[in-house]
Amino acid sequence: MKNTFSEYYSPSDSEYSNFLEAGTIALDANVLLAPYKVDGDTGRQIFEILTQLKDRLWAPYQAGYEFFKNRPGVIAGEDKVYQGLESPLAVARKKVEDHLKSIAGHPVVTPSDAKSIMDGIDRIISKVHTLQKGKDSRLEDALRDDPILKKWEDLLESRIGECPTPDALRELKETVSKRYREGAPPGLQDEDKPENSYGDGILWLQLLDKARATQSPTLLITNDVKDDWYRRHGGKTIGARVELVREMQEVAGVPYYQQPLSFFVQRAGKVLHKPVSEKTVRQVVGLSVPALSGSQFEESVRSELLAQFPSHDVIEYPQQLTPVDLAVRVGSVVVGLVVSLNGTYLRRSTIQLLTEAVNGRKFDAILLVTPKPLTERDRDALTDLSEASTKPFDAITWGPARSTSPRLTQAVYALADRSHASPWRS
Template identity: 45%
Template sequence: MTMREQFSEYYSPSDEEYLEYLSNGVVSLDTNVLLSPYRMDSQARGQLFSILEFLAEQIWIPHQAAWEFFNNRPNVLAGEDKVYQKLEAPLIAAKKSLEDHIKTLQGHSIVTTEKQQKITRGLDDLIEEVKSLSNQRDSKLEEALRIDPVLNRWEYLLSGRIGERPDATRHAELNALAEERIKSGLPPGGKDADKGVNANGDAILWLQLIEHAQEAQRPVLLVTDDIKEDWYRRQSGQTIGPRTELVREMRSTAEVAYYQQPLSGFLRRAGKALSKPVSEETIKQTKHHSARAATMHYESIVVSEILSLHEQGLAPMVQRLDTDNGIDLIVTADSTTFAIVIKYQSHVASAATVMRTINSLPPNLHALPIVISNVPLTAQAAAIITEWRGHRRQKPQWIHWDPATMPSSEFHLSFLASLQEARESRLNNKWT
């Protein structure tokens, strides 16, 4: 037996093997991929459906993925809310700043009262337009749910290609199996154990996929942008392939080959294999949405770990922020306030990243800023942090924590050390 045969779970498929997935295999799509067209422009959406429609005979969707699609679809369609909020907030801030400046120009011979009113009236009109768009959200959402061209395309493509709804008995069995897997630490699903709602979803989807593979007896390619560590192997923030446990389980249980890819990787490689190339702009869009999901997931893990310090006798209060000042969380523990910046990156944190992060902090911040990142600092970046903390009133600290490779205890120790330093700094009146 060759090395490749013995350790096949560590290898990406060759071009011939990959084409076998597309020609004779099962191509399955996760919930996040089903929702992705709503976040694409028309050109990218067209390229995605062009490839999927070409592969229609190979496509099969677990019932769990389709059910989650319909549950999450209204939230995705309503996602424009935050876009309007992010448009309105800077406009209001700009108007306030402009009015304050205009007060200093009273009586100026060039900037007349009439011109001042014309300038501010222009900003008022923009703010009202954004508010109007936001106020129309409910009617737009109702219309989008009723008249949905994306859903129409999925209905056409997936007709007869979705797993059957499990009856009550089978649903209970799947939940029991999923809970048993999660307790045993078997991927996928362990990273969602504390999610509450649909905590068994990933495990159930996987069990349904294995069940279909046993029946179909064809190699399985899963396209998923769920980049959590219980789906993918990751190194320094980079996705390097599916969890080896998943490949081995599919092979031992269903006796078929298994591979999985994020949507961007699938579009690039499948497009090339099928001579239906996808534009770099489309790849860029899909990568952006995948990275955003990864950031949100990392933030939720950090919040969960900070809150879990209750078990160590610390009672932190965590406030999530939705602002553009670079701060993600405000944490108060033992009368000490921290401004938390969370940076999820695919490469080491460079000097440029450190400087951008530090310079984005509000100048009047009355808290100890802590940056938590899944990747380590370069030597030059670490030197900048050391120098900054030695001479500036604002003393940011940078905690490197990768949940995939480091136990929670290491993060807890780093965070508690930062808390202790904050107490000492406060006692020495170095900051308020």
């Protein structure tokens, strides 16, 4: 039975070992970017496993291209981890100050004690401000002196696919377009993207060419767990699309398997006797975000906000009244959230409505929340919104699989901090 329906089987331990010992281990761009999104210890464990497999590693040209294109944005985003701390610290400072004033004259807390407490809080706020300012201003330095990039340069030296010529690239795009019309994965869910809609399809074609040339088993590590790459059952990822396994066998005559990075570090770590920590697994699992419906994503955002803010400070809006889906009250500031699976919502929704909502003082700031990286057009639209309003607009890439991360909360606090406090108006 396995010989007839091999595409439905996951590799046995011996077959998996063969992928690691004699196969091509291909890395997608989201895996190349993963070390920037985890802590140093997790990154070290990932690189330890990959270093043992150095001779088997390879990255399609498309993966390398997307890595370098998206790397500045990823570093810039992760470099702002301090930004969301200033506003909550300022709120806490005000509460402490008010409390100390209310007990002024109490024999237990002397004026000297009160001053010492406030000085300590001010030192913390000053330290965070210094760290934030320094981090956010050193993007160019971080891009130039990047230890993660140096590790990739060592691991992937002479292990990157060739850059296609303009004619070859045009042929690749034509082939991918034909595949989309025929409903052939992967990349079907990216077909309507305004930018890089051919990326997954091109990567797959380059992977087929590599397998055909090397005649070696091919293992793709990718955190893109959309339905056009993976089979899922009951919400769980259970393997590659059977069409992909079949095509690899038909075109290149070799076995094919694919895994998210979290599955790879666990299984490869076991085979290589390099077990990874539970913390590493948790962090890396958070990098794989399955496809969601718009309503599911909005509910994930709402749940995260309710976990971090009082329920009476999280407000929902009927979409026919405003492009804003949710709002959060932070003190006297109201941050409106536009929640979208795709940043292009920012362009489709009426910029005029958003600017009127802010300039009319209904909202003091607007935050776009999307699980997908913003395209250049999205960022241009964000700039247009900012220029049309006196209040701040910003965007964050956030996924429910990262719901333990404070980045969404930090982004709300950061926008509240940037805006001028204004009274709530319904």
